[in-house]
Amino acid sequence: KAGVTQTPRYLIKTRGQQVTLSCSPISGHRSVSWYQQTPGQGLQFLFEYFSETQRNKGNFPGRFSGRQFSNSRSEMNVSTLELGDSALYLCASSLGGPGDTQYFGPGTRLTVL
Amino acid sequence: EDKVVQSPLSLVVHEGDTVTLNCSYEVTNFRSLLWYKQEKKAPTFLFMLTSSGIEKKSGRLSSILDKKELSSILNITATQTGDSAIYLCAVGSPGTGAGSYQLTFGKGTKLSVIP
Numbered sequence: 001k002a003g004v005t006q007t008p009r010y011l012i013k014t015r016g017q018q019v020t021l022s023c024s025p026i027s028g029h030r031s032v033s034w035y036q037q038t039p040g041q042g043l044q045f046l047f048e049y050f051s052e053t054q055r056n057k058g059n060f061p062g063r064f065s066g067r068q069f070s071n072s073r074s075e076m077n078v079s080t081l082e083l084g085d086s087a088l089y090l091c092a093s094s095l096g097g098p099g100d101t102q103y104f105g106p107g108t109r110l111t112v113l
Numbered sequence: 114e115d116k117v118v119q120s121p122l123s124l125v126v127h128e129g130d131t132v133t134l135n136c137s138y139e140v141t142n143f144r145s146l147l148w149y150k151q152e153k154k155a156p157t158f159l160f161m162l163t164s165s166g167i168e169k170k171s172g173r174l175s176s177i178l179d180k181k182e183l184s185s186i187l188n189i190t191a192t193q194t195g196d197s198a199i200y201l202c203a204v205g206s207p208g209t210g211a212g213s214y215q216l217t218f219g220k221g222t223k224l225s226v227i228p
Contacts, residue, residue, distance in 0.1 A: 045215050
């Protein structure tokens with residue numbers, strides 16, 4: 001079974017631009033969660049999508065948004081990029097039940113200049 | 114606010130040593146504790162623990178949960194250079210949406226195994 005895939009793997013943007021990241025979950029998984037990982041803060045939860053609906057949201061500003069498609073693929077969008085948005089963005093997929101294990105993709109490394 | 118604290122933050126050992134990594138948590142509505150290993154990019158799943166006192170083992174790695182002490186340890190015996198990685202502890206709890214479940218992560222322990 002193929003694992004979680006994320007595209008692109010690397011991105012360089014400038015302040016003020018917007019960016020869209022993509023995540024394809026493991027086949028059969030209906031839940032996709034997004035995390036931001038920085039050296040100072042570690043892994044922080046952004047949001048979770050299940051069956052095309054945002055089911056849970058972390059404490060990030062509204063510039064961070066996402067969506068999920070009917071095939072469970074998910075996209076995350078960050079608008080008006082700031083220098084502090086430079087991070088590794090990880091997505092994780094699971095079956096979606098309470099306590100189901102989350103499996104991570106390789107991440108997208110975003111650098112904001 | 115939910116909190117997960119890992120110690121030590123970094124550790125350097127020689128091949129063959131045994132190491133113990135610690136994770137403590139303060140989480141509302143605890144459901145599970147998970148360990149992940151992160152080498153280059155993707156954290157890879159190691160263990161999920163839900164019951165106190167029951168050890169999970171996989172080869173040279175083992176982990177146990179103590180719900181009374183709100184903590185868990187990850188043991189690695191006979192360490193190898195391939196064990197060098199960041200080990201992440203996460204606690205699962207219900208999210209705000211119905212049926213949702215989220216992970217709160219510690220900042221990780223960076224383990225370096227030198228030959």
